[in-house]
Structure formats: structure tokens, C-alpha cells
Amino acid sequence: MKSNLEIAQEADLQPIDDIASSLGLLPEEVEPYGRYKAKITLSVLERLSDRPEGKVICVAGVTPTKAGEGKTTTAVGLTQGLGHIGKNPVLCLREPSLGPVFGMKGGAAGGGYTQVVPMEDLNLHFTGDIHAISAANNLLAAMLDASILHGNVHKIDALQVSWRRAVDINDRALRQITIAQGGRANGYPRETGFDITAASEVMAITAVARDLQDLRRRLGAITVAHSFDGGKPVTAEDLGAAGAMAVLLKDAIKPNLIQTLEGQPCLMHCGPFANIAHGNSSLIADLMGMRLGDYVITESGFGSDMGMEKFFDIVCRVGGLVPSAVVVVCTIRALKHHAGLEDPNADRPLARAALETGANNMRRHIAIVKEFGLPCVVAINRRPGDTNEEVEIARRLALEFGADGAEVNEGYERGGEGAAALARAVVEAAEKPSNFGLIYRDEDPIIDKISAVARRVYGASDVYLYPEAEKKVAQYTRDGLGNLPICMAKTQYSLSADPQLLNAPENFTLPVRDIRAYTGAGWLVPLCGDIMQMPGLGKTPAAFDVDLEADGRIVGLF
């Protein structure tokens, strides 16, 4: 079979204006970026406010391996499958970060015959949203340090600065740094660091803002530091930075329109890194998709404990969305991995036993979906080498574990036609009565919210707050931030905070080492276990393989 890049490079794309007009968008609502990408103006939401809303389908997954289980591939496949059976879906994906593109996991365009295109562009800068977010983040940082230097009128305590800089590169050397060395002209030396841009509060704000004015207001509400004079919060508004930041984001707030290999529309916007960020596409993209399609397929990052939980408890809470069903993506490889089987091509009896053991991870994810009161369809994302027997076992177990449907997704090799059965199962599940509910209430104490997610979603038996986290709970409660939702930062490789604890761990304690307050985005970020907001490059990063051929073609992107 051809490589992802080859398939994408050979694809016969429709002009983006055609995709837009088939969606019912007016020419003045479409801002082209090249011939195959466009931004959609926010005025669409106003114009279509009377149109009936499409059903929201969340695509989540089991606990993934490091290679990923093809969740984007399945979301694209499902969208193509829905197109194949005559529905009008709109796909909402998250924008790729350069970190994984050049790090280990690769791009975020799906794979095989279920991809969104133009694959190269969207994996490389795309329409510049993430760079704009970095710039706004870093302008605020520069203005903060300059303000401390030039008289410090806001009485910022240099030891209580919480705002960090951001860059969209996996750069471990920037996690912890000392800035402003070298004398007075360079400012007041202090320790700080860079996060990857996906984890920036500016990304979070762009993803949940309802319009430009809401964006502007939320940017102003960012807390960057506390004063040495009574520990009062200092905001981006205080520093005079929020207006310029909003101006930097005036285009980034508009969702980007691209297409699947079979011509269905995809709004790709915001939100990578469901481990250290909220990990979902933007609220605006979802709302737009609901007015433009009869099904919105929206992908949440990593397992259902990560992106999906935050999609429900944050995005649906803030945006008032009620999803209709969840797709849990699963691979035979992942199930074997959770049973500790290193070689997915091990001989049959061994592999079958591993499959049945590792399926307990899938069982837990089905249960998490049920905890939120929604129908659950398991999609077995078939990979080369998976036997008929294996996928049949996984399908049977999914139904035994309470899934409302379980289908094999063969879109990777066959495109939308290979995902038609999955599409039909999703349509059916979305018609079922459901009882969608959130895991915690706004008014629950902070610790109860953390505990609810830890117990009811992760399956923890207990939560342990480090002293720093304890202190923050007290401080935030005092500061009136107690009724914000929470956005957990946790490893994606385990239901627990320990990446080594595979499959379906029980009787574990969730350690919370610190809590950050995103007062502009409007949520609190408990940092669980060793999770870091800046990934690092390994010994052989994907960047090694990326290059230009003599004719200008790109090789090595995947």
C-alpha cells in the first residue's frame, strides 16, 4: 500500500471555494489561504442561528500506545463513511502541533485513504494559528518583564510570576530556565520556562471564546503574577497587553476549512495535546459545524479519560452542548500492549490471551462513556496484520462490555466505503435516548471536582494533593475561583498518573503536585504525577527523516 504522504500528494483535491459553497457558505464568509485551505468568518454563526443543530458525535479512544491508535484516521473514516451512506457530516479536528510532527508521533491528518488534505500544509504552520498564539503569549511575557524593569508599577513579585513563554517545538532545554541575566538592561533575573504552545492559556482561550469580544475579555482576565503588596493578582489587562494580544489573534479565532480525501468538509481548529491542555477543537468550530452539517464528528485527544472528559466537563459545560454519542477507537495492537505483549505479531494462542486481557482497558473506556450517560460505539481501527479472528474477538468483547455498537473500521485501506458499517452504527446509536450528565457541578469544592474525575473517570481509589497543590486549593477558593471547572493534566498512557500502569489499574492514588489557574480560559489545571507542559525530543526525532527532494517534493512527513 502507498504511504500516507504519497496518497495525500496524489489526491485530487476540490477547490476550497467549492467545498465552502457546497456547505452553504457565502463567498464573503470564506477567506482562502491558498487554493485548498480557508478561514471561515465568525459571522456565519449569526447568519445561521435559526438553522437546526446537527448531532454531535465525540470520537475518543482507549488508552493509546506511543504510536497512537488512529483516532484521527477513524474520525476521518467515519466522516467519509457518513458521506458514503448519504449523510452530511462536518468533521471537527484539532490543529497539528509542530512538536509531534518533528518529535515522535507525526502529523495529525489521519492515514491511508482516510486523511484530511492538504496534508503537508496542515502539518506545517497551516494558516498560522499556533504561531499567532505563541506570539500573543510571548508578547504578554515580554511586556510583563519590561514592566517589572521599568518601575514595576503593578508591584509584581518576581518570585510570584506564573506566566510562562511558549514555543511550538519539543524543546526540553526550555522547560526550566533563568532569564534576564547579564545586567540591568536585560531586566530582573528570575527562573521561569517555556511550555509548548498547545498548553498555553492563550490556546485555551482561543478554543473556548465565543467571539472576538469574548476572546478580548478572556485575554484581559489572564492572571500573570501576584503582587508583593498583598498578593493581589496582576492580569494581562493590568499590563495593557490584552488589546494587542487580541489583535494578534484576530484571524486565529476563525476556524479553518479543509477537506477529507472524499471531499467532506473539515473544520480544523485549535486544541492539540489532551494530556496537558483541554485537547479539543474550538467551541466556535463545533458550533459552526452544528449549523452546517447534520452530524458533527469532533475528535477529542487521547483516551476517553483525557480529551473526552474535558470535552464534556469543559466545552459542553461552557458551550451548552449535548452530544449524542461517543465513538471509542480501539486497535488490536493497543489491547495487546495493555496485556504487556511486546510483539503484536506473536503466535496465536498467546496473542488471543493477550487480547482478552488487554480488552479490560476497552471495558473501562466504555464504562467512562456510560458514566456520562451517552451511547457508545466501539470502532476497531483495523491495521495491517490484524486477523479476522482478532477483530472479531475485540468486537464481541466490546458488545459484551456494554457498547451500543462495535464495528471494524477499514477506512485506512478502503476509504469511506470501508467505514460505512461504522457510520451506520453511529447513526443508530445517535438516535438512542441518552442521559448526558457532567461529572461534577460548578459549585462543588475544587477538591471534590478533582476527586470526582479521579474516581469516576480514572478509577482511582484516592487523590493525594502535594503541599503546593493544597496551598493553591486554599488560595483559589479564597480568590473566588472555586467554581471553575478543572482541566486535568495527566499522562495519556495510563488511566492513572503513572505511565507504566497499563490496562485497567485499580486501587491507585492520583497525585496532584500543583494546580495552575487559567483565569482567562476559566478553568483550573491540576498537574498530576510527572506530567510536563513541554515535551522533549528523543534520540531519533521524526525530523531526521523529513526533507525536500530535488524536485521540491517533501519526504518523511507522516
Add this chain to the structure above:
Amino acid sequence: MKSNLEIAQEADLQPIDDIASSLGLLPEEVEPYGRYKAKITLSVLERLSDRPEGKVICVAGVTPTKAGEGKTTTAVGLTQGLGHIGKNPVLCLREPSLGPVFGMKGGAAGGGYTQVVPMEDLNLHFTGDIHAISAANNLLAAMLDASILHGNVHKIDALQVSWRRAVDINDRALRQITIAQGGRANGYPRETGFDITAASEVMAITAVARDLQDLRRRLGAITVAHSFDGGKPVTAEDLGAAGAMAVLLKDAIKPNLIQTLEGQPCLMHCGPFANIAHGNSSLIADLMGMRLGDYVITESGFGSDMGMEKFFDIVCRVGGLVPSAVVVVCTIRALKHHAGLEDPNADRPLARAALETGANNMRRHIAIVKEFGLPCVVAINRRPGDTNEEVEIARRLALEFGADGAEVNEGYERGGEGAAALARAVVEAAEKPSNFGLIYRDEDPIIDKISAVARRVYGASDVYLYPEAEKKVAQYTRDGLGNLPICMAKTQYSLSADPQLLNAPENFTLPVRDIRAYTGAGWLVPLCGDIMQMPGLGKTPAAFDVDLEADGRIVGLF
């Protein structure tokens, strides 16, 4: 009169496809970014290689004040003026950096009725070139530090790493930092810093590369460090980063097409910061302009000692260009400033005396142009409040000092019609016989090249190399880099390296504190005096004034 932003916001822009087709570009050579910006594919150069070349006019200036003397305004005005008198000009400008936009100097779109548009877009991210350059720069840095951590196969001496990170923000706190603190997982702690992206060698390479393959090769040739094992250079190619960097720059290398307020084409590409970088538009943009227009108006940053000298000694040397004439932009305000007159509206006898004294700065810049053997037209960029008598004195002095022409540019208030006389003078000067020559030869020793620029351009009587610079001269000569041209980094506020030394200083020594080797771009960068490659924000940065109105309109950009 209306503000720059108001004029730009009210402008009636032509669709960029129309501008492109009137230039003779084919639809497949134009990649739209929104309706009023486009990238031009490099294949144009091949297709039009038989077309006669237009004349190259370099727009330089006197030594500017901190507010700038309207060099972009004049370059746009001249272009509009040439259009007004029936010529077909192509304007080549440099892309604005967010640093000055939110720092002090403001945007880079010209002013009044001589602007390029869309002004807001081009001052904010534009088509993403500068962010792409930052990303390529920083990917290399991350790969370098990761390589040191993961076994250090290239034997990089952490104390001999020359590669720095880059961000397009004025952030003084990042000038000197310690990275990789916090333990083994974060890498090997060392001192380093960020430069503003304009000063990155990646910007330099993008600006002088002839095509994608040349870009790829030059990126690989970047020296990032030396080994502890014999002090051998370690390159981006060694680190396996150059391919990924080239891929990140595949669009940034294409010039951007925009338009003047009167519909002339402008290629805006690369190159801000002629003090700490080479400060000119890209070679590709110039070459493209030469095939597309009968006059290429290309702006060099700051005074003729800065951007123009580097345009000639670097760009023209590398690209084999022979310019036809130079425009030296001058304001009454600048001349008074050089005489030490604080208040440009001082009473008449005082002002006239100051004008005549300060005109010595203009005299020197005319002489610099003559040193390169080119015709020189002085453009008095008339600003509100300048009297007829004042502009007449300046004009007369310019001619006395040997200018081939001297005209008032009233484009700011009157558009192209107000620059028609200037345009005619430039057309006339460009017909004159000239004797273009460079200031130094490739084979001259490094120290002689520095000395030639210092003496023949700046008017220095001597050059002093600090020990670090001395060491570098020896090292680079030994390493076979002796034949490279030099790209001086020096304050733009004086012909000397001391920003306090206004007007026409003589008998001064040029201090060179260090020399950096841009082995990919292919030049050496002597750092003169206190010049820093990262500006800082002042007490009241321009960002304070920038905001969004309730209706989404931008205010405060200028």
C-alpha cells in the same frame, strides 16, 4: 488629515488576482492568502528568464531619528509616482517584524496616501514567513540540545555553541539566559539567549537563497557549535536538521504580493533590521521584480551606511545585480536632529542654522552613494509643518553636495501625484552612466574588509578589534571563511558605532567586539559597539495603544 490606519482601512483594494494578472503572472503562479495577499511561486523566474531586466533603484536614507524618516513612505510614493507618470514599477519591501510594531517604531507599510495594503494583515503575521523562520531556527536549537543530551555523538562542546534561539518579539529578558536547568531530563545547562528573528541566520538564508535547493544546501551549512574534539565545526546537516528546516521554509521562500494604495504591485519579503541583519528584501523578490517591471524600487533599511551598503556588498555581490541609482530619503526633522535641535518647530533663524549644520549628515550619505559609483537622488520627504523655505534649503544643499537630483516627496499627503517630480528625477538619474563598484573584494583579508567599510562608508579613522574579535578573525581565516563578505551589525543612529555621535562624525574608531560566522548565509557578522541582536520594550510600548473596537476594527496600529 486621516490617520494611516484610517486611510488603509478605507482603501479600495483590488483583488490580488487582478494585480497578479496585470503583472503577467499566470493563475497557477499565484497562491492567494485571503483576497489581497498572495505568494508567488518560484517557477516564475524560470518562465520569464528571457525577459529584459528592469532597472534596480535602491531607496536608502540619511541617518534616521528613532521615529524613522519615512523611507518606506518614500519608496511607496516613488512607486506610485512612477505609476503616475506611466511607468511599470515593482516595489520590493521588507516584511515588518512584530518587534517594532509593538515596540516603538510601528509598522512598515508606509504612511498617509503612500502605503502598501492590506496594512493590518502585513503588520500582523502577514503570510507567516517570520514565524516559519523562527520555527526553523528553534527546531535546530532543540535538536542541538537534544543531541548533546542523547549521547552527544557530534562531540559538541557545550561551551562552544554559537546557535541561539529566536523570537519575533522585543524581549530583552531573553538576551542572556541559562537553559536546561532542573535536572538530567532537561539536558545540559548552559548559557545562551534569543535573538529577534530578523537577526537569525535562517532569515539571512531565506533572503539570499536563489531557489529551494540553494536554501536546503545553505541551511545544512549553518555552523551551530564547535566540537570539544579539535574544535571542528558542527553543522545543521550534521544534526540532521536541515531537511526539516527546509520543509518548514518551503512557503516562506516565496515572495508575497500586495499592492500600493494606487494599485502598483509590491513584493514584500524578508529582511527587516538593517542594523543587526542585512536589512534588505530577498534576492528572489528583487530578481522577480526585475523580470516583472521596468523599475524595481527596493528599500534598504536605515541610512545608506546600513542597509544600502549591505545591499551592494552582499546582495548585489551574491546575486550579480547592478543597480542604476539610489534615492537617499531625508527629512527636515532628521537634519535638525543631527544639529542637536530638540524641537523641530523652533523659530526660524535657529531652525535654518540647524538645518544647514545637520545637512552635513546628508552630505555624507550622498558621498557614500558616490563611493559605490552610482547616481544619487535626494528625496526630501515632506512632513506636516515643514516650511517651503526649509524644503527648498535642503533641496539646494543636496544639489550642492553632488546629488544628481533632489526633489520633494509630497506623496504622504497627495499620493503618487505628489511624488511625480521625484519619479521623473529618478528616471533621469537611472539613465545616467554609472560606475558601480563594491567596497571590498572577496579575497581581501577579513580585517581589510571591515576596515574598508569603516573608513570608506562610515568615515572612521580607525578600527579596533576586541580580543574576542581578533580571535575570530584568526579562526575564520584558518577555517577557510576568509573570502566571505561581511554584514556589519552597528547602531543605525550614527555613522559611527556610538548612537550619541550624530551628524557627520570624523576621527572616530570603530570598535568590533565580536564576529559571528553565518556559514550558511555566507557572510561574517562583526558586532560593532554595543549593538544587540535582541531589542527591548520601553516603558510605554506601542502595544499599549493597540486594541480591538467593539465592532472588531483594529485601533492603534501605525
